[in-house]
Amino acid sequence: KTRHGIVVEHDRTNGPVQFHRAPSDDWDYLVNQDNLYQFxxxxxxxxxxxxxxxNWIKSDLMAPIGQQEVWASGVTYLRSRDARMEESKKAGGGDFYDRVYDADRPELFFKSTATRVVAPGDEVRIRQDSTWNVPEPELTLFITSSGxxxxYTCGNDMSSRSIEGENPLYLPQAKTYDGSAALGPCLYVPEKPIAADAQIRLEIKRNNETVFDNSIGIDQMKRKHDELVSFLYRECSxxxxxxLMTGTGIVPPDNFTLEKGDIVRITIDGIGTLENPVG
Ligand code: DO4
Ligand code: MG
Structure with a gap:
């Protein structure tokens, strides 16, 4: 793949979201500007x-990432708290998830570097040693080095619920493996923060049929974006x-697990759709 996609806010006043090729091949230098929108x-x-x-640009999009690390937040929506409490019941449950939902300090974890992030259209993976797997559709922030x-982009925080549910200490294995993250389809750069009523939609297709379809507003998130960033930047440069993936508010029902060949589509207003087959 050869193209980095950018969507600039002024497109929204001109009808459908318009993709542009990033105006520089030096992605890391290009995006790490506090005045990125103005530029x-x-x-x-x-x-x-x-x-x-x-059509040309959308046919060959890379993931919008260079040397950046990808971090993730957890249990930022009620639905995520409830699903984790349920999946960890067999392992004694504990009240970790309940406590972190209400605590001052959010759950933040290291998710990936670019090597494990897949581009739009490429395969995300489920682990061979995992029996219960879901995609997690997450609004993902891009933050400059100054904070x-x-x-913004769409993120898929692929997760093994069987491994995470067995023991919370297995979280890194449930969350980080080859093909465990997808980002895209572009970096959306608005003049002001993303609309508070933006919706995130997750659709999963199997054999051309929709087997799951649900949406949530980003305004349902318990924490503020700046709050998550300030914790992340406390002791890391x-x-x-x-x-930074901001956590999922959509979790399919407990009897659902992803299968090879499924198509995962994550759409966020203003940004577009990130689509990946499951390999
Ligand atoms: O606590 C485990 C992970 C939570 C997570 O990834 C989420 O809430 O999106
Ligand atoms: Mg997540």
Whole structure:
């Protein structure tokens, strides 16, 4: 894959979301700017691009990542707290999830580097030693090295519920393995923070049929984006900026597990759709 996609906010006033090729091949340098919106607004045409251009760029998108680390937040929505409490029951349950939902300090964990992040259209994976697997559709922040949120993308925090449910200490194995994360389809760079009523939608298709479809508003999240960032940046520096998945508010019912060949589609208003087959 050869193209990094960017969506600049001024597109929203011009009809459908318009993708643009990133105006530099030096992704790490390009995106790590506190005035990224102002820079891109000058570089990227505000007039609508042709359908041909849109199809061309969407056909070959890389994940919008270079040297950045990907971190993730957990238990930021009620649905996530309830699902984790349920899945950990057999292991004695504990009140970890309940406590972290209400605590001052959020759950933050290291998810991935670019090597384990897959691009739009490429395969996300389920672990061979896991029996219960789900995608987690998450609004993902892009934060500069100074701690400013300048962009957003869709994230898939692929998770093994069987391994995580067996013991909370297995979380890194449940969350981090080859093909366990997807980002894209682009970096969305608005002038102001993403709309508070933006919706996240998760659709899962199997043999051309929809087997799961649900949505949630980002306003249902318990924590503020800046709150998550301030904890993440307390004792960690990020010379190239950083991605932070903000947690899932959608968890399929307990009798659902992903299968090889399923198609996972994550759509967030303003950003577009991240689609990946499961391998
Ligand atoms: O506590 C385990 C992980 C939580 C998580 O990934 C989420 O809530 O999205
Ligand atoms: Mg998650």
């Amino acid at each position: 891109l607004a000058q570089e990227v045409p505000s007039s609508a691009a042709s359908d041909e251009y849109q 400013k949120i300048v962009g 990020f010379p190239n900026g950083c991605y």
